[in-house]
Amino acid sequence: MMETRDGRSVAAGAGELPRLTAADVAKVAAQARLRFTDEELEQLSGQLSDILRMAAELKAVDTEGVEPTAHGIPVYNVMRDDIPVPSMPQADVLSGAPEAKDGYFKVPRILEEA
Amino acid sequence: MSVETKVEYEIVIGLEIHAELSTESKVFCGCRTTFGADPNSLVCPVCLGLPGSLPVLNRKAVEYAIKAGLALNCEIARYSKFDRKQYFYPDLPKAYQISQYDLPLCRNGWVEFEINGEVRRVGINRVHLEEEAGKSVHSGERLLGSEYSLIDYNRGGIPLIEIVTEPDLRSPEEARVFLEQLRQILLFTGVSDVKMEEGSLRCDANISLRPKGSTKFGAKTEVKNLNSFRSVQRALEYEAQRQREVLESGGTLYQETRHWDENRGVTVAMRSKEEAHDYRYFPEPDLVPLVVDEAWIERLRAELPELPRARQARFVEQYGLPRYDAEVLTTSPQLADFFEACVAEYGQAKPVSNWIMGEFLRLLKAEGKAVEQVQVSPKGLADLLRLIDQGVINANVGKEVFEEMFHTGKEPGAIVKERGLEQISDTAALAAIVDQVIAANPDAADNVRNGEMKAIGFLIGQVMKQTGGKANPKVVQALLRERLLGG
Ligand SMILES: [Zn+2]
Numbered sequence: 001m002m003e004t005r006d007g008r009s010v011a012a013g014a015g016e017l018p019r020l021t022a023a024d025v026a027k028v029a030a031q032a033r034l035r036f037t038d039e040e041l042e043q044l045s046g047q048l049s050d051i052l053r054m055a056a057e058l059k060a061v062d063t064e065g066v067e068p069t070a071h072g073i074p075v076y077n078v079m080r081d082d083i084p085v086p087s088m089p090q091a092d093v094l095s096g097a098p099e100a101k102d103g104y105f106k107v108p109r110i111l112e113e114a
Numbered sequence: 115m116s117v118e119t120k121v122e123y124e125i126v127i128g129l130e131i132h133a134e135l136s137t138e139s140k141v142f143c144g145c146r147t148t149f150g151a152d153p154n155s156l157v158c159p160v161c162l163g164l165p166g167s168l169p170v171l172n173r174k175a176v177e178y179a180i181k182a183g184l185a186l187n188c189e190i191a192r193y194s195k196f197d198r199k200q201y202f203y204p205d206l207p208k209a210y211q212i213s214q215y216d217l218p219l220c221r222n223g224w225v226e227f228e229i230n231g232e233v234r235r236v237g238i239n240r241v242h243l244e245e246e247a248g249k250s251v252h253s254g255e256r257l258l259g260s261e262y263s264l265i266d267y268n269r270g271g272i273p274l275i276e277i278v279t280e281p282d283l284r285s286p287e288e289a290r291v292f293l294e295q296l297r298q299i300l301l302f303t304g305v306s307d308v309k310m311e312e313g314s315l316r317c318d319a320n321i322s323l324r325p326k327g328s329t330k331f332g333a334k335t336e337v338k339n340l341n342s343f344r345s346v347q348r349a350l351e352y353e354a355q356r357q358r359e360v361l362e363s364g365g366t367l368y369q370e371t372r373h374w375d376e377n378r379g380v381t382v383a384m385r386s387k388e389e390a391h392d393y394r395y396f397p398e399p400d401l402v403p404l405v406v407d408e409a410w411i412e413r414l415r416a417e418l419p420e421l422p423r424a425r426q427a428r429f430v431e432q433y434g435l436p437r438y439d440a441e442v443l444t445t446s447p448q449l450a451d452f453f454e455a456c457v458a459e460y461g462q463a464k465p466v467s468n469w470i471m472g473e474f475l476r477l478l479k480a481e482g483k484a485v486e487q488v489q490v491s492p493k494g495l496a497d498l499l500r501l502i503d504q505g506v507i508n509a510n511v512g513k514e515v516f517e518e519m520f521h522t523g524k525e526p527g528a529i530v531k532e533r534g535l536e537q538i539s540d541t542a543a544l545a546a547i548v549d550q551v552i553a554a555n556p557d558a559a560d561n562v563r564n565g566e567m568k569a570i571g572f573l574i575g576q577v578m579k580q581t582g583g584k585a586n587p588k589v590v591q592a593l594l595r596e597r598l599l600g601g
Contacts (some may be wrong), residue, residue: 031202032202032209070195070397070403071195071397071399071402071403073402075402076402076403076404076405077402077404077405078170078171078401078402079170079171079172079173079176080144080170080171080172080173081172081173081174082137082138082139082172082173082174082175083138083139083144084138084139084144084145084146085139085144085145087145087146087155087156087157087158088157088158088159088162090152090153090154090155093154093155093157093162093267094154099262101264102153102264103152103153103154103155103266104153104154104251104264104265104266105154105204105264105265105266105267106262106263106264106265107204107250107262107263107264107265108262108263109252109261109262109263
C-alpha cells in the first residue's frame, strides 16, 4: 500500500491493480523539485504503476513463519574508525545549488506553524 | 455541572530526547563535527546525498550509542539494522534520514531520579542511532515572491541518539528533573556534550490527561521547540492546563503537534498537513546489519564511569559530605574529579568542598569557564589551604591568592612571597598599630569600653586597613580586648 502526500491511499489490495495517475507523479515530482513534460509524466506513471503491481504480486506471497530479511548477503559490521578527513571546498558544495547566499543554500521557505 | 462531580485528572508525560554524540567525524562520512564552522564547509558527497556516494558506519558512534544504552540500563540488541525514514524537507538533502526503525540498538531500560525526597523510576522504551539533519536559518527576505530559508548542511550527518521514554512521568516538574538527570548521565558517560543552548541535546514531550484511576490514555499532544529545562516544565504546565480546560468545558482533545512559543508562553497548533507524516520506512540498502556480541558489550560496560547518583552517594558516604555538597560537586565529571584530586592532596574533604563550591565556582561562573580550562592544580589548592591552616595568610588574603592562582596557575607560596602577603602575627608590631587606631577613634573605643561589641569589629577593620589586610585578626582582637576591656 502506498500513500500519497494528502493521505489518499493508492490501492494495492487483493484484486485491485495499483495505479498511479500522471497527476500523482506530477505531485511527487514537484516535491522532489523535478520537472517533466506531459509525455514523460504519462510514461513514468505507467512505469511506476508497473513497479507497484510487481510489489503487489510480492505481497500476495504467503510469508507466514518466514523470518524477515533486510539484506540478501551475509555481511555484517562494515565500519570505519572515527578519523576526520577533509570535506569539500564550499564553492564546490554550492556550485550545483540553484540559489546560494553567504555560503548557504537558498531555498523556498516551508512554514511549520498554523 | 455541580462542584462535587468535578473530575480529578492525572497528567501523563513521555519524552523523546535527541543527543548528538561527541565523535570527531560524522556517522556515515569523515567530515568533522565541529560546531560553529563556516556554513557548508564541513560537507561531502555522502552527507550531501550526492548520487553515487555510499555511507560507511562510524564505529565510535555505535560504541557511544551502546554506552548510552548501558548507562540507561537497556538491553543491547545482538542484531540491529538501519532504515530510511523518508520525508521532504530542505534540511534533509537525501530526502530521507538514516535511522533505526523496528530493530533499535537498545531497548527496555530505566532511569532513576529523585524528586522531593522520593526516588522515581522511568522506563526507557528504546535508544537508537541516527543521523542529524542540516540546519535552516529563516530569513525575512523574499525569494520569488515568498520568504526563503538558508540551509547549512554542516550539522547533517552528525551522529545522534534518540531516547524514547515510557509514559511514566506524572508532572511537568518530574519531566524537568528527569531530563536533568538524563543529561547528567550522558555527560558522565562522556558520549555527548549535552548542551541544550547549542542544540546538542533536544527534547520533545508527549502529554495527555486522564481521569485519576483510569488506565486508558487520553489523546496526547506532542510539544516541540523546548529549548531549555525551564521551557520543558513551563510548556508542559501550560499544556496540562490547556487540556484540563478543554476537558472541563466538555470539549474533546485530538492528537496533535504543538509548538512552544517561549516569548508568549503558549503552545500553538502546527499545521495538520505537516503532521500527517507517513515516513515509509524501509531497510537502508547501503548499510549492512550490525551484529554486537557479548564481548564487545562487556568491554564497553567496563569502560562506563561511575554514574552521577552513585558518585553522589559515595561522596556522602566516603567523605562525610552533606547531600547538598555532593550534588553540587557532581554537576560534571570534571568538577567531581577535581574535588577528589584536591581531597587526595589535602586530606580533609569539607574545607575542599567549601572552597570549590565557594570561590572556585564563583570564579568559573564569573568568567564563563569550564573546569578543565582552569589553571589551578589540586596540589595548589591543598597548599593554599595549608598556608591558611598554618597562619601564614588569613582566609581573606587566601581568596585573593586563589584568584591569582585561578588566572595564572602559579603556586600559592610564590604568590604570597612575591606580593608580601604573609600575615602579620607579631604582637609587638601589631600592638603599635592597635594603639594608633584606638587613639584615632576615641568614640569607637569608648563604645567598646561600654560593652558595645559591634564597635570592636569596626576597630579590627581599621587595623586591617592599616596593614593592607594582612594582620592576623585573632591577634588584633586579643590586643584590642586587652587594651579596652583589660583582658
Ligand atoms: Zn560528509
